[in-house]
Amino acid sequence: MKILTAAQTREADAYTIQQEPVSSLDLMERAAAALVAWLRQRYSAQVPFVFFCGPGNNGGDGLAAARLLFQAGYEVQVFLVEEAGQCKSQDFTQNLQRLPSEISTHTLQAGFGFPEMEFGAIVVDALFGSGLSRPLQGVYAQVAEEINQAGVTVVAVDVPSGLFTDAPTPEDAVVVQATYTVTFERPKLAFLLPKSGAWVGEWHAVPIGLHPEFLQQVATPYQLLTNAYVKSLLKARQKYAHKGTYGHALLIGGSYGKMGALVLAAKAALRAGIGLLTVQIPQVGYSIVQTAVPEAMALTDAHELHFTRFMGQPETYECIGIGPGLGQAEDTRLALENLFRQHLPPLVLDADALNLLAADRTLLRTLPQDTILTPHLKEFERLAGPATDDFHRLQLLQSFCQEHRCYVVLKGAHSCVGTPTGDFYFNTTGNPGMATGGSGDVLTGILTALRAQGHSALETCLLGVYLHGLAGDLAAKEMGQASLIASDLTTYLGKAFLALEAS
Numbered sequence: 197m198k199i200l201t202a203a204q205t206r207e208a209d210a211y212t213i214q215q216e217p218v219s220s221l222d223l224m225e226r227a228a229a230a231l232v233a234w235l236r237q238r239y240s241a242q243v244p245f246v247f248f249c250g251p252g253n254n255g256g257d258g259l260a261a262a263r264l265l266f267q268a269g270y271e272v273q274v275f276l277v278e279e280a281g282q283c284k285s286q287d288f289t290q291n292l293q294r295l296p297s298e299i300s301t302h303t304l305q306a307g308f309g310f311p312e313m314e315f316g317a318i319v320v321d322a323l324f325g326s327g328l329s330r331p332l333q334g335v336y337a338q339v340a341e342e343i344n345q346a347g348v349t350v351v352a353v354d355v356p357s358g359l360f361t362d363a364p365t366p367e368d369a370v371v372v373q374a375t376y377t378v379t380f381e382r383p384k385l386a387f388l389l390p391k392s393g394a395w396v397g398e399w400h401a402v403p404i405g406l407h408p409e410f411l412q413q414v415a416t417p418y419q420l421l422t423n424a425y426v427k428s429l430l431k432a433r434q435k436y437a438h439k440g441t442y443g444h445a446l447l448i449g450g451s452y453g454k455m456g457a458l459v460l461a462a463k464a465a466l467r468a469g470i471g472l473l474t475v476q477i478p479q480v481g482y483s484i485v486q487t488a489v490p491e492a493m494a495l496t497d498a499h500e501l502h503f504t505r506f507m508g509q510p511e512t513y514e515c516i517g518i519g520p521g522l523g524q525a526e527d528t529r530l531a532l533e534n535l536f537r538q539h540l541p542p543l544v545l546d547a548d549a550l551n552l553l554a555a556d557r558t559l560l561r562t563l564p565q566d567t568i569l570t571p572h573l574k575e576f577e578r579l580a581g582p583a584t585d586d587f588h589r590l591q592l593l594q595s596f597c598q599e600h601r602c603y604v605v606l607k608g609a610h611s612c613v614g615t616p617t618g619d620f621y622f623n624t625t626g627n628p629g630m631a632t633g634g635s636g637d638v639l640t641g642i643l644t645a646l647r648a649q650g651h652s653a654l655e656t657c658l659l660g661v662y663l664h665g666l667a668g669d670l671a672a673k674e675m676g677q678a679s680l681i682a683s684d685l686t687t688y689l690g691k692a693f694l695a696l697e698a699s
């Protein structure tokens with residue numbers, strides 16, 4: 197699903213208005229109705245609502261929604277927030293005229309006294325949406341600050357007011373802290389990034405019937421993963437298949453004190469459908485692996501404690517995953533350097549393999565085309581340098597993938613897959629319960645197994661991050677986020693496959 201910029205959203209609105217055709221006012225009515233449907237599903241008519249409406253179409257949405265909610269029997273109060281002399285949008289003015297006189301309506305201007313909130317009231321933030329052109333100031337900033345200090349549930353309309361959707365929001369800017377953001381048609385780019393996303397709370401995208409033709413033709417590098425798309429990437433298992441049909445993968449990793457990481461990756465690879473799995477481990481890991489993962493074959497390194505030399509033949513494997521628990525010893529770096537000189541099958545690189553690459557960036561040039569790298573934010577910073585903000589990091593990701601002709605899974609909430617073509621795919625599964633040691637090792641195992649089964653690098657990344665997050669969501673549903681541990685992701689991977697197939 198394409199993610200649109202604010203300018204593209206405006207074009208989509210205009211195209212829909214012209215081609216459907218529908219009046220701008222009716223399109224606003226559709227948006228307000230979608231918002232109100234969402235509110236009514238969540239809150240009963242006993243819950244009072246307080247609307248704060250700005251001067252533009254976002255405020256117009258707020259006014260239309262206040263009317264519809266009032267007509268549905270809810271208690272509604274409206275505060276019009278305006279700087280002296282600020283001009284109003286036409287649809288705002290029309291919706292103000294349509295507001296039933298029974299709704300208590302007040303204007304807040306500079307120097308206002310902030311209203312007392314009734315206990316349990318829900319604030320609807322409709323100050324500014326995608327039309328924000330500068331940080332909030334004056335009365336708008338004061339109202340936003342008061343809302344944030346009121347300790348109430350805040351539902352932002354389309355965008356939390358004060359948040360820029362396609363550019364970094366200045367560190368010191370005032371932004372409404374939303375509990376929920378009900379956004380029209382598509383989430384905005386800022387919702388998916390770690391700093392700006394924090395203002396958004398839990399976002400829900402509600403359709404408002406923007407013209408499908410426009411959505412189909414509009415060009416953007418930003419995509420959001422959908423269940424339907426990821427499902428289309430699944431391959432059914434064949435009746436006459438044998439273990440050779442599903443690839444032979446190799447995982448290289450583990451070191452003294454870090455064998456667990458390799459074990460987690462190995463178990464995940466097996467649960468992700470690999471036909472055969474071999475692990476290369478230092479001698480210290482031999483009985484650990486043979487006991488913990490009897491399904492895997494083991495190659496032992498000449499070294500007791502860490503990786504120093506590849507002991508197999510690269511052509512035996514359809515994919516090699518390197519990194520979980522690897523360590524960063526100097527002879528490990530040399531071993532990687534030697535390995536990268538050989539003709540290799542597709543690679544998945546994680547953890548210490550990435551740290552070694554970062555320490556010796558000449559190694560980056562020797563990577564086979566379409567290698568998959570799976571850094572978290574810190575590892576990515578070591579590889580590509582520091583980012584000044586979320587948007588700058590996306591630029592770094594794009595140039596890194598293009599320069600090294602590789603795929604990068606930038607891990608976090610909404611993990612982002614960067615591609616050599618300069619595209620970005622944001623994941624939609626996963627939860628903060630997965631912020632626990634070893635989750636990334638599980639992902640490496642899954643990706644290595646999918647790649648070895650013949651998925652392209654892109655398919656591997658998309659299917660892998662989605663299934664990994666879905667396993668986390670299913671696990672969290674049963675055991676809660678705090679108790680979730682990395683092994684649970686592997687335990688629930690089967691259910692994640694089943695849920696995706698059945699969706």
Ligand SMILES: NC(=O)C1=CN([C@@H]2O[C@H](COP(=O)(O)OP(=O)(O)OC[C@H]3O[C@@H](n4cnc5c(N)ncnc54)[C@H](O)[C@@H]3O)[C@@H](O)[C@H]2O)[C@@H](O)CC1
Pocket residue numbers: 206209220223224225227250251252253254255257285323324325326327328329330331332333336353354355380404
């Ligand atoms: N027909 C449409 O265009 C639709 C628009 N929709 C709503 O319209 C919103 C966008 O509306 P607008 O483009 O009117 O923009 P906003 O309502 O976000 O902002 C209104 C105007 O205020 C001014 N402004 C921007 N930043 C300011 C600041 N910091 N201080 C003071 N004034 C500032 C700008 O002139 C801006 O156009 C969307 O977020 C959505 O809520 C929806 O009703 C769906 C249909």
Ligand SMILES: Nc1ncnc2c1ncn2[C@@H]1O[C@H](COP(=O)(O)OP(=O)(O)O)[C@@H](O)[C@H]1O
Pocket residue numbers: 547572607608609610611625626627628629630631632633634635636637638639664
């Ligand atoms: N808040 C979150 N929401 C969704 N997924 C998360 C969150 N935090 C972490 N994850 C996922 O968990 C994994 C953590 O990987 P990583 O940081 O490499 O952990 P480790 O090094 O301990 O294995 C990544 O796939 C990441 O996307």
Ligand SMILES: [K+]
Pocket residue numbers: 254321322323324325352353354355356357
């Ligand atoms: K808003």
